[in-house]
Amino acid sequence: MKALRFGSLMLLAWMLWTPALADDFERLLQPLTSNNMAAKAQVVQKLADTGDARALVIFEAILDGNLHFRRDTGELVLASLSGNMFQLRDPYTGESLGEAGRREVSRVNVNNAIRSDLRTRRAALQLEIGTATDRRNAARRLMSQIDEELRPLFEGRLQVESSRATRRYLEMGLALMDLQDTDPRVRMAAINTLDNDLLPVVRRSLTPLAENDPNEAVREAAQRSVRDIDTLLKVNRVAENVYYGISLGSVLLLAAIGLAITFGVMGVINMAHGEMIMLGAYTTYVVQLMMPNHIEYSILVAIPAAFMVAGLVGILIERGVIRFLYGRPLETLLATFGISLILQQAVRSIFSPLNRQVTTPEWMSGSFEINGALALTYNRFYIIIFSLLVLAALMVLLKKTHFGLQMRAVTQNRRMASAMGIRTGWVDALTFGLGSGIAGIAGVALSQLTNVGPNMGQQYIIDSFLVVVFGGVGNLWGTLVGAMSLGITNKLIEPWTGAVLAKIVILVAVILFIQKRPRGLFALKGRSVED
C-alpha cells in the first residue's frame, strides 16, 4: 500500500515537474564545472532525483571519462582526443560541435566516492527509464551494492515491472534489505524469498546471519541456506568443469577425426595433419577478408571452402608423395613431416609469421546463464554440437554411401577390392582428401577459439595422435570416446593440478595405458591386426 502510494506520487511529481525542469536541468549541472567535490556529489544526487533521461547520459559520460566543459562558456560537451585536438559532440544529440584545443576544454573530474555513487544511481535511473534488457542488467548490477536507500525505488518499480527476471531481482533486492530488519519474522521471510540463490551477494549477506543472528530459528534457517548454497556451488563447479571438459573433448575430437581416417583407416602417419587444420583456419581468415560486410555469415561460407582447400591439398599430397609409400608407415611419417614444414613456411611467407585474428560472429559470442554462478558460453556449445555433427556425417558417409563401401573394401582387402573393379588408387586419393578436408573443417572451428598462426597445427598434432591411438586405430567410436575421456579427465583434474600439470598427467596416463592395451581402447581384433 505504502509502495503504491509512493509510486503514484513519483508519477505525479514527474508529470508536474518535467516542463519546468527543462530549464532547471542546465542550471543544476553548473557545479560540475567547479572543483568542489561536495558540490558535485550534490549535483549527482539532484540529477538522479529528476529521473530525466538526460541525467543518464551525463552519468555515462562522467563514468566513461569523456564529459568535458568549455573553459570560456562552461558549456558541457563530450570530447574525445584525436591527435592534438579534441573532437567535441553534443552530449544529448551526439551531433558534432567541431574541434577544440587541449587548453580550451577541461574534463569533469570526480573522486572515487562519487564514482561509486554514480554507478548506483546510473543503475537506479536505468531501472526507471531503460529498456527491458537495460532494466534487467541494472537490477542485477544493483544486487551487489544493495542499500536501504534503494528501497523506495525497488518497491515502486516492483509495482509496474512486467519482466519476470527483473521482478525476481527486485524481490531479491528487497529481501536482501529485509535481512537487516529488526523483526525476526521479516528476516525469516527474506531468507525464504532468497531461496538459496547462487548470486555471490546472497551468500555473502546470509553468512553474518548464520553466524550470529540473535533469533535461533533465523540463525538455523540462514545456516541451512548457506550450506545448501555451498553444496549447489560445488555441484555447479563440477558441472562447469564437465562442460569445459566436453568442449575440450569436442575440440580434440574435431582435430583427431580427420586423423582417424588418414591414420586409422589408411595407416598413413600423417604429420601434416596439423597443417591441414591450419589451412582450414587460414581459409576462414581469407573468407572473412573477402566478405567484410557479412562477417556474420562468412563462417558458413568458410566451412565448405575450408573443406575444399584442405581436401584438395590432401589429394595432391596423396597423389604426389604418399601413394609411393604405402606399407611403409614410418617413411610416410618422414615425408609428411617434410610436407608440414613446407606448408608452414608457405603460410609464413604468404601471410606473415604473426598471428591473425578471426572475428567471432555475434551469434556465437555471449553466454547462456543457468544461475547466478554458472554461465555456459555459446561458442563452446556450438563447437560441441558441430563436432558431433561432423562425426555423425562421417559415420553416415562411411556406412551408408557407395563411396564409404568402396573405402572400407579397399582398406580391408586391397587386392580383392581391385579385382572387383574398384579403382583403388582413386579411392585412396579421395579417402586421404576426405580426412584432410575434415581437418580443414576442424580448422574453421578452432579459429573461433584460438589465434590463427603458422604454428597452430603443431599444437594439435600430438593431441590428435594420442586421441586416435588411445581410442584404438580404425574405429570412429573409439575416437569419440578417446577424445571425450581425455578432455573431461583433463578438465576435472585441472582444478587440483593446474593446466600444465594436468596435461602432463594425461600424457603419462596415456603412455601407461598403452602398456596395458597396446592397441588402444577399442582394438581391432583378428588376423588383419598383425601385419
Next chain:
Amino acid sequence: MKAGPITQFLTEDKGGQRLLLVILALSIYMPLAHLLLPSDSMFYVSSYTLTLWGKYLCYGMLALAVDLVWGYCGILSLGHGAFFALGGYGMGMYLMRQIGDRGVYGDPVLPDFMVFLSYEKLPWFWLGMDMFWFAMIMAVLVPGLLAFVFGWLAFRSRVTGVYLSIITQALTFSLMLAFFRNEMGFGGNNGLTDFRDILGFSLQSSGVRAALFFASGLLLIIAYLVCRYIVNSRLGRTMVAVRDAESRTRFLGYRVEWVKTFAFVASAMIAAIAGILYVPQVGIINPSEFSPIQSIEIIVWVAVGGRGTLYGAVLGAIVVNYLKTWFTSHYPDMWLFFLGALFVVTTLFMPKGLVGVWGQVKDYIAIRRGYQKPGDGTASQGGA
C-alpha cells in the same frame, strides 16, 4: 662363422674407417689451428667456427645413438631429444653450481633463478651436482634409467611400430611441459645459462674451447667404435633379426624385449653424452630442446645420411646441420622449404640415404646394361 667384431670393423667397415679418419683429423687440426695459428692466417679456425663444428660433432653423436635403435633395432624413437636434453641439463646443473657467488644476486649456493623465485634452499636433486664426477654420472645414469623404465614397460607389453613412436613423442612432449614449469627447479622457460667455468677453467678461453672440441671428436670416435662393436656382436645380429622379423625371433627363443631394452638404453646414454658435450659449447640449455620437432629432426639427419650404417647417420647430422647454418644465415625464409623438400626427396628417391646414392647409381647402371637383376642389392653399401 663370421669374424669377430673388431676384425670385422678393420676389414669391412670402409665407410666407418674413412669417417673416423676425417673426424680424427678434424679434432686434431681444428683445436690446434685455433690455438697456435695467428688469426690472419688462412688456416686459422675462429672460435665461432670451432664451437659451431663442435656442435655438429655432438649432433653426429646424437644421430649415431638414434641409428643404433632405429637403423639396427627398428625402434623409431621420436623422443630421443629428451635423453639428449636430460644429459644437457645434467651438465647445465654442474655449470650452474660452478658460477658460485658470481651471479647477479651473488648467492654463494643458489643459482640466480632460484634466488629470483625465492627458493629457501637447494632442491634435493641439485645436491652434489657441484662435483664434476657426480654430475657426469647422474647426467648419463638418469637418462639411462628413464630409457630403461620406459623401454622395459613398452617392450614388455609389445608396444611396437607407430604406437611406440607416438608414445616416445608423448614422453618428450610431457618432459618439455614439465621443464617449462618454474616449480620444477630447472629454471623454467629460460633454462640454465650464463655459465662461467668448467673444472675451474673459464668457458670463454680458447684453451677450453679447443679442449671441448677435441673431447667431442674423441668421444664421437669412441661412441662410434662402441656402436660398431655392438652391432657386429652376436647381440647386434639379434637386434637386426628383431628389426626384420620380430615375431620370428621371439619364436626362436630370443628374449626380444631385453634385446630392445638394451639397445634403447645404450642409445639413450650415448645421446645423453652428446648432450653433456653440447651444453658447455653452446652455453645454454632450455626446455625447447625437448620439443617433439627437435626429435623428429634427428630422425631426418639419420634418414638423409643413411639409416642402418652408423657412419651415414653421423654424416647426415653434419651435412644437414651445415646446410641449416648456411641457409638460416643466407636465406632464412628458404630453410624450412629446403628441409621439407629434403625429407620428401630422401624418403621417395634415396631410401638408403646419402651414403647409399653411389650404390643406387651403380645398381641403375648395372640394370641398364643388363648385368644384374633389380633389387639384388649387392652393389649397395651398408647393412640396411
